[in-house]
Amino acid sequence: MKILLMGNPNVGKSVLFSRLTGTRTIASNYPGTTVGFTKGYLKLGEEQAEVIDAPGTYTLEPTSKAEEVATEMLKDGDLIINVADATNLERNLNLTLQLLERQVPVIVALNMWDETHHRGINIDVARLEELLGVPVVPTVSVTGQGIKELVSRLPEAATSQTACASSDERWTKIGDIVSQVQSLSHRHHTWREVMEDASNNPAGGALIALLVLFATFWVIRLIGEGIINYVTDPLFNWLWTPLLMKLSLALGSEGFWHDILVGKLINGDIAYLQSMGLLSTGIYIEFGVVIPYIVSFYLILGILEDVGYLPRLAVLMDTFMHRIGLHGYAIIPTILGLGCNVPAIMATRILESRRERFIAATLISIGVPCAALQAMIIGLVGTQGMQYVALVYGSLFISWITIGFILNYAVKGFSPELMIEIPPYRLPPWRVIGEKLWLRVSSFIKEALPIVLGAVLVVNILYMLGVFDFIANIAAPVMSGLLGLPKETVVPLAVGFLRKDIAVGMLAPLGLTAKQLVISSTVLAMFFPCMATFVILARELGATDMLKATGIMIAAALIMGSLQNLIL
Amino acid sequence: MSQKVQLTLAQMRAGQSGTIVAIFGGRGLTRRLEAVGIRVGGKVTKISSTLFRGPVTLRANHTQVAIGYGMANKILVEVDTSS
Numbered sequence: 001m002k003i004l005l006m007g008n009p010n011v012g013k014s015v016l017f018s019r020l021t022g023t024r025t026i027a028s029n030y031p032g033t034t035v036g037f038t039k040g041y042l043k044l045g046e047e048q049a050e051v052i053d054a055p056g057t058y059t060l061e062p063t064s065k066a067e068e069v070a071t072e073m074l075k076d077g078d079l080i081i082n083v084a085d086a087t088n089l090e091r092n093l094n095l096t097l098q099l100l101e102r103q104v105p106v107i108v109a110l111n112m113w114d115e116t117h118h119r120g121i122n123i124d125v126a127r128l129e130e131l132l133g134v135p136v137v138p139t140v141s142v143t144g145q146g147i148k149e150l151v152s153r154l155p156e157a158a159t160s161q162t163a164c165a166s167s168d169e170r171w172t173k174i175g176d177i178v179s180q181v182q183s184l185s186h187r188h189h190t191w192r193e194v195m196e197d198a199s200n201n202p203a204g205g206a207l208i209a210l211l212v213l214f215a216t217f218w219v220i221r222l223i224g225e226g227i228i229n230y231v232t233d234p235l236f237n238w239l240w241t242p243l244l245m246k247l248s249l250a251l252g253s254e255g256f257w258h259d260i261l262v263g264k265l266i267n268g269d270i271a272y273l274q275s276m277g278l279l280s281t282g283i284y285i286e287f288g289v290v291i292p293y294i295v296s297f298y299l300i301l302g303i304l305e306d307v308g309y310l311p312r313l314a315v316l317m318d319t320f321m322h323r324i325g326l327h328g329y330a331i332i333p334t335i336l337g338l339g340c341n342v343p344a345i346m347a348t349r350i351l352e353s354r355r356e357r358f359i360a361a362t363l364i365s366i367g368v369p370c371a372a373l374q375a376m377i378i379g380l381v382g383t384q385g386m387q388y389v390a391l392v393y394g395s396l397f398i399s400w401i402t403i404g405f406i407l408n409y410a411v412k413g414f415s416p417e418l419m420i421e422i423p424p425y426r427l428p429p430w431r432v433i434g435e436k437l438w439l440r441v442s443s444f445i446k447e448a449l450p451i452v453l454g455a456v457l458v459v460n461i462l463y464m465l466g467v468f469d470f471i472a473n474i475a476a477p478v479m480s481g482l483l484g485l486p487k488e489t490v491v492p493l494a495v496g497f498l499r500k501d502i503a504v505g506m507l508a509p510l511g512l513t514a515k516q517l518v519i520s521s522t523v524l525a526m527f528f529p530c531m532a533t534f535v536i537l538a539r540e541l542g543a544t545d546m547l548k549a550t551g552i553m554i555a556a557a558l559i560m561g562s563l564q565n566l567i568l
Numbered sequence: 569m570s571q572k573v574q575l576t577l578a579q580m581r582a583g584q585s586g587t588i589v590a591i592f593g594g595r596g597l598t599r600r601l602e603a604v605g606i607r608v609g610g611k612v613t614k615i616s617s618t619l620f621r622g623p624v625t626l627r628a629n630h631t632q633v634a635i636g637y638g639m640a641n642k643i644l645v646e647v648d649t650s651s
Contacts, residue, residue, distance in 0.1 A: 058603030063596075090629045091605035119630070167599075171607060196632075201616060315634040319622040327636070328623065417636025418623050421604055424632075 007083035009056030017053035028305035105157035227292035293375035306428030324404025337368035367400025376504035526557035
């Protein structure tokens, strides 16, 4: 049996899904968190039912790619759990009635039930059930309230004979239902409304945005460095290094296996950024440099997401984003890209047109460095002084804007207008934040670590075979003539295709000047997306557009790098 | 004595409420607006606007929605004079 979770965006489907199946998914407080679908299983008596978490949709007449996915899935569902936001009955019932017109059994989960109380909304559930002709169960998915009842009443899910001839008729019917089941009582302004009013005011909004942005960067660095200084560095120094040195001795301090596993010893010691062994550089780059920042970034992102701030930022940025061919909503995928470009490009599905998705995805892969890359840039370029790190970020930002302007001018079509639901501010439960953080960090480790170790292995073997000398000689004119870099830097650039964090690490032993470090890390960030991003680009944009995007990236990277070489 | 004033959502002041009397747009726009609960005959309250013809934030029923200035200019509202 296939059970579909369907409902408007941002009503808590994903949280409910994890409650039902025990499968963890990413949930946030903004519309459009789920753009693909997630499958899980639920034991119903003797049977294993498949549960599918569909992207949110306002209507069964889809207006975006994510909504298309949802409507398409409806065809092979055997039972639908319609998740509705109890604080927003009228709008949610529109989808409910549309679902009831299909010949699939439906049960309604009236979610966010706890919020109705402090918003002064009273709903007569029994009466609603009677009017709809299908079971209605109040639930609070974040706490789990009502989930048991929902599951036990699944067999009662029913089809209903309510077909409306037109949408006008449907709205009349909704009005009729709402007036019979819902009553409102007066209540006082809450802290949330005070906050909401402040961030709606244009001047207050801009001020808050600046504060949030500043505080975000500051806290991410503080936490990231804190983890490195107080957790990972001591662990590596006191635990891992002695172990590796023992291994090094046991392997005879040199030779094939020694160099692959431990790497080259520098002055008789392990240098984590230079030895290039699987267990030294490979492990250190991920656990000692990148993961502290990944943890820190996703912790802060998770809080921002769940509080409900991002849609407000989208509104604030809308006018500006139109200049680069997008609208305000595109800021959300862009921010996700600062963590990892792969989910960011997936998230461009919330944008309405192909044109927007092409522009957004291209801009993300050129100008938005992922957290792993950023951590390495801060770690490596930062040793020369933070002003050089600022130069890299500045160059990326300028490229992002400039290419956006050009694409907006060059790509046919126009950018549709923004339309976004602004969720209420919510205080996220820590458990939810923690679970989401764990999910993101552990999937990062699972996906990144094998590629990182594989890349280190391949690099070592290619070095031994002398392949890199060959490539370096071919690329020498471009590298030194255009970019002012020694020809050896072509190797890290090529490795950047596998993983960018390792690639930046490979710049370390080359003894580059501060200027060369700035140029090479900027070019590395813009030049090519990593393999994983490449695959997602091809899947989301199609082969032709992916090739176009890649062409733009290569051109932009070479132009930016040459400019830096001329100016700096 | 109530006086009937009709303004587009873009022209309304923040804080004003009213009833939507017309939406000047194609089927696509009407459908998308309707999906979030903005439709002819419905109540709206304008919450804020942004500089440089940026998006307009409004409340329809219990939902806050931000829409582009152009869209807001296509929505005609009969403003409640008491507000």
